[in-house]
Amino acid sequence: MKLSSLADYAIVLMGAAARHCGGVRVSAAMLAAETGVPVPTAQKIVSLLTRAGLLRATRGTGGGIQLARPAAAISLADIVEAIEGPIAMAACVDVGRTEGSAQCALEGSCKVQPHWGAVNGAIKSALGQVSLASLSRDHNTTGAAA
Amino acid sequence: MKLSSLADYAIVLMGAAARHCGGVRVSAAMLAAETGVPVPTAQKIVSLLTRAGLLRATRGTGGGIQLARPAAAISLADIVEAIEGPIAMAACVDVGRTEGSAQCALEGSCKVQPHWGAVNGAIKSALGQVSLASLSRDHNTTGAAA
DNA sequence: CCTCAATCGGATCAAATCGTTCCGATTGCG
């Protein structure tokens, strides 16, 4: 029930990248120095993010990375899905479970499966509500909370 | 962003146990046979659940396990927390972070931390809405979805 | 009262995944 450190770092990294969005292209190492994330790890995360289409990478001297989409159009769900893969917590909630990899071994008896869909949707919604733009703003107690 | 197999199995196991709640005490092996979960794994899960206070275990011949609380009073959040530990996805959202174990190394720069609280609360709420009693009912498309 | 059987409980071991690190390919500039 906890997301991996990669995704956690990825969010911080993206938040830092959002601040340089309109500016010059920043390198992964520069972003790492800003956020405090280990340089090699930051590089890997940037690679993942770039492959997912969330970041735009420019190679060569003076190159760097920049947001491929506006900060308001990138949500935590996008980042998490880019790193952790599709958000499916029960393995039965996979988007395209066509061939089915052994499933739960008890497809019929599993009364929980239909409910997971709703829970999964709620979680994705919660993550989709928060965008990079929200992270830049001062934490004005976004949405009541608990 | 996906919960471990233990928690997944635990929910199925609890759902099966809920059906025998008012009946006789069932053994962990019997529950495992019903749900299809590997017997040793089911035993371990039952131990975890019992230690968490969600299940009541009776030793000796003819013993077994039973729900310690009514099915309606047990939610998915309880089960998940019993297996996976407290629901904190960023490691900064820990309930009692007094001494702090190295934190994120960038406490001040982390603009994400306050937002995680809201997201975490939303997820816990989503998991808290579904109870064991809900799992017993036919999946009447609980809550719109998507 | 003793023996036996069945059960939970914890400890152990292996596997998979995750996280970190390093090296190579590519590209722009001097």
Add this chain to the structure above:
DNA sequence: CGCAATCGGAACGATTTGATCCGATTGAGG
């Protein structure tokens, strides 16, 4: 044309997770 800086991918190690096994406890039966 050479160099330097950057991303990209691959390899290694560590940690956590998952499955298995054996021992302690308890009840029933003889």
